[in-house]
Amino acid sequence: MGHFIELTAADGFKLAAYEARPQGQPKAAVLVLQEIFGVNAHIRAVADGFAADGFLALAPATFHRLQPGIELGYTPADITAGVAWKAAAEALPAPGVQQDIQAVIDYATSVGKVGVVGYCWGGLLTWRAACLLYGVNAAVVYYGGGMTVPAEIARHPKCPVLAHFAQTDQSIPLEGVAALRQAHPQVEVQMYAATHGFNCDHRGAYDAASATLARERTLAFLARHLA
Secondary structure (H helix, E strand, C coil): CCEEEEEECCCCCEEEEEEECCCCCCCEEEEEECCCCECCHHHHHHHHHHHHCCEEEEEECCCCCCCCCCECCCCHHHHHHHHHHHHHHHCCCCCCCHHHHHHHHHHHHHHCCEEEEEECHHHHHHHHHHHHCCCCCEEEEECCCCCCCHHHHCCCCCCCEEEEEECCCCCCCHHHHHHHHHHCCCCEEEEECCCCCCCCCCCCCCCHHHHHHHHHHHHHHHHHHHC
16 A cells, blocks of 8 residues: 655646565556546555556645535535536636646656556646656556647657557547557557447446556566566
8 A cells, every 4th residue: 555645746736646666676667647636545556556567656636726526426416526627727827737747757767667557637748757857767658548639649759558448438539549559650559349448447448458568568568678
């Protein structure tokens, strides 16, 4: 089990991040970027899982600039609230929450190379981190909401990227995934017979087979690029 720590961004803002450490020396660090539901029980469990695999795992609270301690579930009311929090975060003056993610990356480099893994909105933030931030050695995106629109496809990643998408994801059209593939042939794109949120075992969209395969691919990708 991990605990929350406090880190300071370049502008002096203090943010919370959930930290889970492995037994023994970490082989590398992995940032876990939240969905629109905050650093909730699921995201903490994901971080704990990466720690069990030997990584220093850090899940920054990317809503912290708006309100500390946001933790939502997956009911329709929670989804509505999460969408509103995401919109507010996206509306922050630049660089917005990217400076908070950079602060966590800077902290994580103390143990070696750094990977970033993000889910839904966190997937979009992961893509931006791969393109805009410093110290990222590998990035893994799970169904990055908004990542396949033209403005995001126009960005250029500075590190290797693995992207997991679902074939029946109503929020990420397949033509957008195709456009991403065409623009960035170096990005490793994997498709799954599942829907949005398939990795989250706290919601109905969970697909065990897809989640297991995606995790195997993610760990292999991180092993290649964070060694």
